Amino acid sequence: MLLLAGSVPIDKMPLTIGPVDYSPDGITVDGHPLPINRGNEAMMTAACIACDHFGVERPVGMVAGDIGTRQGSEAIYNHLAKHLPEMGVDVMTLHYVMPDIKLNNKVVETVKNMKNKPVLIADAGSMYVAKAGGHAEFYDIFTPDLGEVAFLADEKADHPSFTRGFIFHMESDTPELIRRAYEAGNAPPTMFVKGKTDYVCHNGKIVHTIDSPSVETMEPIGGTGDLITGMISGMVFAGKNHIEACLIAGRANRLAGELSNPTPATQIDSIIKFLPEALAKAASSVQ
């Protein structure tokens, strides 16, 4: 099973677990409709598209409403800490949640005690708390953007907002930030670093870079990084090796951007429309 867990911006929506379904109108989790939005919804949509493309079962979603007041995030952490071993999860992607080091430590402890450790992918708040809690190397894949890889490179920061100025100013040297993140033990074996040039990294080395097509107007669009995380999740579940999954996802995201011909005001649903076509092209180019 591919489990996708994270909060959605609907106040007081209770913890909801069930199959994710996708149509051009949006997604449903256990039958509950969720509009396409940046964040978990975009990530789940892209994971569905990847699962469909590679002919594997669509993911199961675990969502709870959280507008920043923590209740939804706490429900997710607590459910995972208590019930993950009995869920039959092969790949788990953790996404937008309020960072909570103590609760995430409980989830990590639960995973450590599982007979078969699922592949762990983290982005957004789940990646922040994994690093802040000192567990980055226990995960399998992170998908940071430039600001977030600077945070991973700063061994003293608990959150990207605390990244020290001298590291923020090193952003023109992404390979150095990647090196620092691995050296400090703040990176998992595989990382996809999103930026003007995307970097696919494995065990401390940059193994691929992706810089074309270059669609500069994608940078302001909320949710483009979430699509990459979702596609990687779907492809890892479909059996692609982690590096190949990153490479295909990076190319597909750029192709979808190019096909949508975006402006800085374009919204993520306009790019998602082109994702199935873009993924098919990218997957065939890597075979």
Place this chain on the structure above:
Amino acid sequence: MFGWFRKKEKEQKKTQKPDEVTRGLLIFAHPTTVIAVEDLLRDEGYSIRVVSPPPSYRTGCDLSVEIPMEAEAEITALLNSVNMTPMDVVPITAQGMEPLHFVREKDFGDYLMVRAANMKMTVEKSTGKIVNISGGGCPDVPYLATSMLGKTLAEAPDPGEVGFSLCAYSLNTAREEIIKAVGV
């Protein structure tokens, strides 16, 4: 809003022994409460810093306000009077880390994008309309995006008031920089 409080003179410097505790931290439940407290205390002339809390209070997404201990009683009375009572006040000897205030601007012709830490906000220059919000990882980011997109900088809710997280704090930093660049 808080103009009825008297303005204070700058803090008097005094000789400090090496192990003397002269600073304390106000601990709050949400980082964005800290934004309101920061504004209030700075307006009142106090010498304060917004910093990370000590490890025992850290969840991974939090901020606190460093204050002069000699003003603790005055400050807590002031905060109590405006319903911003801190959860705790702790003396400190080591300096906490300050949130990042550096920003990067990117000009897209009709649009301006500003990034603060991991948060990006983009506006249409001619109208001040917020057209995209990107980045971040805390749950209030998608909520803030839904609340702010399509509105002008003047109409949109202030992330410092409706957000809860450090991502909201950084988004507010980006918003302030955009307002400086294009006006409200």
